[in-house]
Amino acid sequence: MKNYYFDHCASTPPYEQVIQTVSELMGLHYANSTALHRSGQEAAKLVERARASAAQSLGAKPEEVLFTSGGTESNNLALKGILFSGGRKAPRHLITTSIEHSSVYNTAKQLERFGIEVTFLPVDRTGRVSVADVEAAIRPNTQLVSVMHVNNETGVIQPIEEIAELLSGYPQIRFHVDGVQAVGKVPLKWGAKGIDLYSGSAHKFRGPKGVGFLLKREGIELEPLQEGGGQEDGFRGGTHNLPGIVGMSQALRLTMESMAGRRERMFALRRQLIEQTRSIPELLLNVPEEERLVSPQVVNLSYPGMRPEVLVHMLEGNGVFLSTQSACSSKSLKPSRVLLAMGMDADRASGSLRISFGDEHEAEDVDELVRRLKATVAKLKPLERSR
Structure with missing residues (x-):
């Protein structure tokens, strides 16, 4: 895999x-x-x-x-x-x-x-x-x-x-x-x-x-x-x-030297990911869609009610490596200070996923990412704690 x-x-x-x-x-x-x-x-x-x-x-x-x-x-x-x-x-x-x-x-x-x-x-x-x-x-x-x-x-x-x-x-x-x-x-x-x-x-x-x-x-x-x-x-x-x-x-x-092309390519990947994750109702978008407000390389999603370390390790088992919160804070297992400041509740701020793109990514990589996200959420659904 x-x-x-x-x-x-x-x-x-x-x-x-x-x-x-x-x-x-x-x-x-x-x-x-x-x-x-x-x-x-x-x-x-x-x-x-x-x-x-x-x-x-x-x-x-x-x-x-x-x-x-x-x-x-x-x-x-x-x-x-x-x-x-x-x-x-x-x-x-x-x-x-x-x-x-x-x-x-x-x-x-x-x-x-x-x-x-x-x-x-x-x-x-x-x-x-x-x-x-x-x-x-x-x-x-x-x-x-x-x-x-x-x-x-x-x-x-x-x-x-x-x-x-x-x-x-x-x-x-x-x-x-x-x-x-x-x-x-x-x-x-x-x-x-x-x-x-x-x-x-x-x-x-x-x-x-x-x-x-x-x-x-x-x-x-x-x-x-x-x-x-x-x-x-x-x-x-x-x-x-x-x-x-x-x-x-x-x-x-x-x-x-390659910034202009990178921005165009990553914004296309960002739009694709946001659109395709609409088919996973458990995942909520935590960031503005309006592109003038954001840098193109990152999308933040939440699975409210699911512990972040469970999400990350299940995805790792499916061959997907990403973060919850920032790398410097991901081991704290506390709700994201950033998402709390944006007015989100503790469940949503705790179960966040940060997906960030690089120069090597293409549209087919996002397709595969979404496929594995769907598979992971389907496995986790029975484990979801009551909200």
Whole structure:
């Protein structure tokens, strides 16, 4: 039986070219990029070449690209780097949302324990935050607003351009956007005014794991999370992951060059999946159908009353690999915080399935996915707990 991987929001298969590049670099360029000898200087040149390539792919300047270990570090560096900068001050205020990825949401909770005031904004039934709510939450001591670009469970796009326009009138407030699920799926206008920090992670766009980036607008000061040898202009100490950095820049270039075709192809798959799952009445659609509101690569469905781990493992037995909630939260077995915030009850928020597409998927793959979903639901029906 053929297996089908529909969990690209959790992680993506690397490009073959990237696998080859990373392997070659591990064998050829193992010197430390801060070493003074020729091998070290060659490694340093490769790091800076990768930085220039990544910047070009993202529409940024090379000096605006900071390399990190991935999305979680980038988000932590953005939030803590801004809110801890400048030493001890009067209580500072962070505005974020109730549907952020755990690397932002849990960091905000941690910052509350450190004495930072945090406002968690609600979302509407489509999963979008209101720009008016952002404006209403601003206080004299507001230092940072952090809103994700694309939600990792639902694919809903947040109004970051409108929020950026609003915040351009508040020069004392920095705006961070978690773009981990958006890179290569939703256009980024980094040059537009208002966005100061933007996070990305290589393994979400067919690059290697353990490497990511934080775009930081020129002039923005950050308190480093880790002190070290002064790498990344002193904002992120630690030996450069040269194979990962170069592999990420290559994956980023390939991804951005093919974005238009990917969006068209994935929207077609999304429409097909939504239409075909209408024939499975037990499965309820949790996301807007209106395509201007969503990123194309993900569909979220619920089987109310069915435990999520049962759904996932039954589908795995049928050769289908997907997630419930986000990969970082799927083992908690709690109702989805995102779906609860969208106004869904605990049963619906608990029995959710996240189906996310990749470059390898075609229409016939969705046909087979729906066939196996139907077979799985038919087997689970007798086990359904009363609602």
